[in-house]
Amino acid sequence: xxxxxxxxxxxxxxxxxxxxxxxxxxxxxxxxxxxxxxxxxxxxxxxxxxxxxxxxxxxxxxxxxxxxxxxxxxxxxxxxxxxxxxxxxxxxxxxxxxxxxxxxxxxxxxxxxxxxxxxxxxxxxxxxxxxxxxxxxxxxxxxxxxxxxxxxxxxxxxxxxxxxxxxxxxxxxxxxxxxxxxxxxxxxxxxxxxxxxxxxxxxxxxxxxxxxxxxxxxxxxxxxxxxxxxxxxxxxxxxxxxxxxxxxxxxxxxxxxxxxxxxxxxxxxxxxxxxxxxxxxxxxxxxxxxxxxxxxxxxxxxxxxxxxxxxxxxxxxxxxxxxxxxxxxxxxxxxxxxxxxxxxxxxxxxxxxxxxxxxxxxxxxxxxxxxxxxxxxxxxxxxxxxxxxxxxxxxxxxxxxxxxxxxxxxxxxxxxxxxxxxxxxxxxxxxxxxxxxxxxxxxxxxxxxxxxxxxxxxxxxxxxxxxxxxxxxxxxxxxxxxxxxxxxxx
Amino acid sequence: xxxxxxxxxxxxxxxxxxxxxxxxxxxxxxxxxxxxxxxxxxxxxxxxxxxxxxxxxxxxxxxxxxxxxxxxxxxxxxxxxxxxxxxxxxxxxxxxxxxxxxxxxxxxxxxxxxxxxxxxxxxxxxxxxxxxxxxxxxxxxxxxxxxxxxxxxxxxxxxxxxxxxxxxxxxxxxxxxxxxxxxxxxxxxxxxxxxxxxxxxxxxxxxxxxxxxxxxxxxxxxxxxxxxxxxxxxxxxxxxxxxxxxxxxxxxxxxxxxxxxxxxxxxxxxxxxxxxxxxxxxxxxxxxxxxxxxxxxxxxxxxxxxxxxxx
Numbered sequence: 043x044x045x046x047x048x049x050x051x052x053x054x055x056x057x058x059x060x061x062x063x064x065x066x067x068x069x070x071x072x073x074x075x076x077x078x079x080x081x082x083x084x085x086x087x088x089x090x091x092x093x094x095x096x097x098x099x100x101x102x103x104x105x106x107x108x109x110x111x112x113x114x115x116x117x118x119x120x121x122x123x124x125x126x127x128x129x130x131x132x133x134x135x136x137x138x139x140x141x142x143x144x145x146x147x148x149x150x151x152x153x154x155x156x157x158x159x160x161x162x163x164x165x166x167x168x169x170x171x172x173x174x175x176x177x178x179x180x181x182x183x184x185x186x187x188x189x190x191x192x193x194x195x196x197x198x199x200x201x202x203x204x205x206x207x208x209x210x211x212x213x214x215x216x217x218x219x220x221x222x223x224x225x226x227x228x229x230x231x232x233x234x235x236x237x238x239x240x241x242x243x244x245x246x247x248x249x250x251x252x253x254x255x256x257x258x259x260x261x262x263x264x265x266x267x268x269x270x271x272x273x274x275x276x277x278x279x280x281x282x283x284x285x286x287x288x289x290x291x292x293x294x295x296x297x298x299x300x301x302x303x304x305x306x307x308x309x310x311x312x313x314x315x316x317x318x319x320x321x322x323x324x325x326x327x328x329x330x331x332x333x334x335x336x337x338x339x340x341x342x343x344x345x346x347x348x349x350x351x352x353x354x355x356x357x358x359x360x361x362x363x364x365x366x367x368x369x370x371x372x373x374x375x376x377x378x379x380x381x382x383x384x385x386x387x388x389x390x391x392x393x394x395x396x397x398x399x400x401x402x403x404x405x406x407x408x409x410x411x412x413x414x415x416x417x418x419x420x421x422x423x424x425x426x427x428x429x430x431x432x433x434x435x436x437x438x439x440x441x442x443x444x445x446x447x448x449x450x451x452x453x454x455x456x457x458x459x460x461x462x463x464x465x466x467x468x469x470x471x472x473x474x475x476x477x478x479x480x481x482x483x484x485x486x487x488x489x490x491x492x493x494x495x496x497x498x499x500x501x502x503x504x505x506x507x508x509x510x511x512x513x514x515x516x517x518x519x520x521x522x523x524x525x526x527x528x529x530x531x532x
Numbered sequence: 533x534x535x536x537x538x539x540x541x542x543x544x545x546x547x548x549x550x551x552x553x554x555x556x557x558x559x560x561x562x563x564x565x566x567x568x569x570x571x572x573x574x575x576x577x578x579x580x581x582x583x584x585x586x587x588x589x590x591x592x593x594x595x596x597x598x599x600x601x602x603x604x605x606x607x608x609x610x611x612x613x614x615x616x617x618x619x620x621x622x623x624x625x626x627x628x629x630x631x632x633x634x635x636x637x638x639x640x641x642x643x644x645x646x647x648x649x650x651x652x653x654x655x656x657x658x659x660x661x662x663x664x665x666x667x668x669x670x671x672x673x674x675x676x677x678x679x680x681x682x683x684x685x686x687x688x689x690x691x692x693x694x695x696x697x698x699x700x701x702x703x704x705x706x707x708x709x710x711x712x713x714x715x716x717x718x719x720x721x722x723x724x725x726x727x728x729x730x731x732x733x734x735x736x737x738x739x740x741x742x743x744x745x746x747x748x749x750x751x752x753x754x755x756x757x758x759x760x761x762x763x764x765x766x767x768x769x770x771x772x773x774x775x776x777x778x779x780x781x782x783x784x785x786x787x788x789x790x791x792x793x794x795x796x797x798x799x800x801x802x803x804x805x806x807x808x809x810x811x812x813x814x815x816x817x818x819x820x821x822x823x824x825x826x827x828x829x830x831x832x833x834x835x836x837x838x839x840x841x842x843x
Contacts, residue, residue: 112709113677113716116725153725158675159707 053257057250058243065242069235080227084220089184091133092197095122096213097182103140103211104203107148112158115140115149122213123151134216136194140201142209145177172196172212179210193217256280256290263297270304318482325483329371329491333364340364374493393417393453396429400436400451408445416454427501428462428530434494435464435521441487442468442519459507460530465520471513479511498523505529568599569774572611572623574680581797588794595781595791596774606712608682615639621770622778626762628684631815639765641808642775643782646801647734651761651810654733655685657693657754658721665728668693668754674727676705677720680712684814685732689756692817695824715739722749734761738799760810764803779805 099118106114119138126133139150139162150156155163164170168187175185176198185196194216201208259278277297278290340357347353393415404411432451439449443466452463471479478484480499485492502509507525571592573585585602592600603620605611608629614620616638623639630641644651659665665674668690679686687710694701709726711717714735720726733755740747764782766775785791786802795802 110707110709112675112707113711113720113725116720117716149725153723157727158709158725 052254054247054250054254057253058246061246061249062239062243065246066235066239069238069242073231073235076231077224077228080231081220081224084223084227088133088215088217088220089195089197092184092195092213092215093182093199094197095126095133095135095138095215096197096199096211098122099138099140099213100199100201100211103201104208107140107142107201107208108203112149116153119149119151134218136214136216138211138213140209140211141176143177143207145173148209176210176212180207185212189217253286256286256293260290260293263293267297267300322482325492326371326375329483330368333367337361337364371491371493374491374497393429393432396432396436399433400440403437403440407440409440409443410446410448412448412450414450414452414454416452417460427505428460428525431498431501431523432462432464434498435462435523438494439464439466439468439519442466444468455527456524458527459524460527462523462525463520464523465518467518470515470517470519471511472515476511476513566598568601569596569622569778570620571600571602572614572620572625573602573604574608574611574623574625584794584797588797591790591794592781595784596777598774608680612682615765615767618767618769620767621774622764622766624762624764626680626682626684627760627811627814628688628818629682630763630765631811631818632682638768640768640775641763641806642766642779643764643803644806644810645761645764645798646804647761647799649801650758651804651806652758653685653761654758655689655756656731656733656736656752657690657728658718658731658736658750659728659753660721660724661749661751663724663727663751666753668728669697670753671728672699672704673706675707675709675725677717677726677729678708678710679714679717679729679731681710683714683732684759684762685756686714686717686730688814688817688821689759690730692821693754695821698824718747718750722746728753732762734799741799757813759814760806763806763811 099115099122102118103115106112106118119140122138123135126135135151137151139156140148141162142148145161147156147158147160147162149158150162162169162173164173172185172187175183176196179198179200182197182199185198187194194214197211197213197215199211199213201211256278259276263276263278277294280287280290280294337360340361344353344357397413400411432453436449436451443449448467450463450465452461452465454461475484475486480495481492482496483492484496499509502523502525505525506529507523509524510522511519512522513519571589585604589600589602603614605614608626611620611623611625612629615623616634622642625639630639647653657668659671665671676690678690681687691701694704705728711720711729714732717726717729717731718736718739721729729750736747736750736752764778766778782803783805785795
């Protein structure tokens with residue numbers, strides 16, 4: 043049997059069980075006490091009955107004994123049985139007898155076995171013992187066979203006349219009445235106790251439900267808060283102004299404030315998005331507009347002097363340069379859009395593929411490129427996002443370092459994360475530029491688009507990763523990107 | 533047997549209904565007119581039928597033109613004392629008290645019931661049906677129930693039997709006691725409280741009809757010769773007119789439908805006039821017992837030779 047599995051877990055169950063157990067304990071204890079008291083009371087009643095009956099015979103006996111009127115003695119025993127007083131209908135008189143001080147039977151309800159004028163028969167030790175005890179009785183006494191099957195008690199009342207002992211009356215009552223009455227009262231008490239226990243458990247259930255319902259609701263609310271679905275929290279009904287009520291209303295207030303806060307944050311995020319979009323649009327417009335003005339000038343000049351080959355020769359490279367710049371800007375934007383929309387499961391690439399691209403980017407410069415891939419061949423980087431992140435960061439570093447610079451790429455597994463580290467010994471990022479580092483179109487390079495790091499930032503953010511920059515002026519720069527492994531490999 | 537029970541019940545109901553209207557008249561008569569005639573009853577009549585006795589008393593009152601009141605006493609002795617003192621006018625007593633010598637005599641015979649055609653009955657010695665006893669001799673050392681110390685059938689006759697056998701009447705039985713009622717003697721034997729008992733044959737046969745379950749537990753082992761049936765007597769002080777009318781009323785019961793019903797209830801044929809010699813054999817028994825025990829002394833002035841046994 044799996045006890046731990048059976049043990050109640052919920053507070054509501056524990057509470058109800060505790061109340062039930064307490065009620066049951068109290069009810070059973072009281073029941074047991076009442077049953078015991080009842081038993082004692084019934085026993086006393088039975089004893090009193092036996093003495094009362096024996097007395098009723100003993101009262102008229104002296105005269106009959108003195109006159110040897112055995113028939114009257116016998117009849118008084120018979121009358122005792124047949125005219126049993128009201129309220130004694132359950133009483134079962136087993137037998138009754140009158141014996142003289144020598145133990146001779148003067149009258150017996152079973153005359154056939156206990157003839158008049160002889161000693162009564164003693165079929166067993168108990169009878170002999172009772173007979174001897176009855177012979178010693180000088181005042182009303184109760185003798186008992188002991189409780190048990192066929193048990194009985196005897197009311198023994200001595201018969202006196204003028205202080206002379208004439209005999210004793212013995213009236214034997216069965217304990218069956220006692221058993222019957224006790225059984226009856228025991229059944230009633232057990233019934234009541236069970237009813238109390240049921241009531242108690244219902245009450246316990248109700249109370250624990252009343253107490254734990256707000257707690258359960260709060261727990262569910264907390265879980266919802268944990269999931270961030272704040273709008274789904276339903277207010278907990280506040281029924282009382284006790285501690286639970288206060289707790290519930292406090293929770294409701296908190297949930298409401300959290301929901302409002304989240305709503306505000308969402309609004310802010312939306313407006314920030316709009317602002318960013320505006321800035322991007324303005325940047326695009328500005329970036330595209332700059333070369334456009336030059337291009338328009340070139341085209342105007344070429345229109346005015348169509349036959350001047352020198353002009354064509356001089357302006358065509360300018361046109362080409364300006365258009366390329368516009369193309370680069372548009373491509374950068376397109377790359378980002380493509381990455382965000384595409385489900386690129388068609389092609390899987392490891393980081394080692396990246397190495398060749400970087401080598402070509404160095405393009406023969408005297409740069410020391412250090413490659414530490416601790417992920418191993420088996421870790422698939424099947425997302426172009428990761429490649430894009432690494433590539434953009436490496437490009438920046440390569441561009442940042444002078445001749446004989448060192449660019450290091452390190453990637454390794456750190457728990458559930460895949461870490462990419464790109465470092466260089468370039469001039470570092472000036473302090474005033476660090477806050478704008480990831481802004482779109484922010485660039486320090488003459489021909490840069492200012493979109494590279496912005497794209498990296500957006501990609502890391504979209505993969506729920508973290509990007510950190512450590513940079514010292516003149517001391518090089520290190521980008522540290524930590525991406526959840528799940529996002530990297532799937 | 534059940535049929536006769538039913539008949540008896542019907543009779544009782546009939547009498548009850550029939551006479552309930554008349555009771556009030558009788559009461560008026562009692563309160564308004566003459567002082568009631570007091571009629572003593574003993575164990576001769578079965579005691580339990582109170583309603584029957586009330587109705588019979590009412591019948592007698594009507595017949596007599598004077599209220600008749602039955603006075604029941606436990607023993608013959610009490611009834612005899614009341615006759616002597618004048619607190620009873622008539623009584624239905626037993627042949628034994630009747631034959632006892634009284635100085636001066638204060639009763640006279642007025643009527644004797646006729647039972648099964650004769651003014652006679654017997655004394656039965658009975659034992660329990662399941663007991664092995666076949667004769668009085670077998671009851672030696674046993675318990676024995678007498679009905680009344682002044683009953684012929686219930687005491688005198690068994691005493692006579694013992695005296696005839698020359699045994700000691702005091703020690704023959706282990707224990708004896710008086711029930712003061714023939715019916716209870718039958719009960720005592722039927723319930724084995726007594727091993728044997730002496731009863732009036734009329735009562736035993738009467739009970740055999742109405743309480744067969746009781747009587748069938750007993751068996752008769754000795755049947756006495758016929759004795760004069762317990763007679764009705766009048767106190768000598770009662771005026772002759774009343775005595776004469778009482779005699780006539782009893783004698784006439786058989787001729788009247790109402791009276792007939794009471795006779796049926798009593799299982800008697802009627803009441804008749806018989807000479808005192810009817811009870812001579814009882815008197816002889818008394819004398820024989822007396823002579824067999826010369827030392828026994830009569831303690832009461834009006835008692836016979838038999839002393840009431842007290843232990």
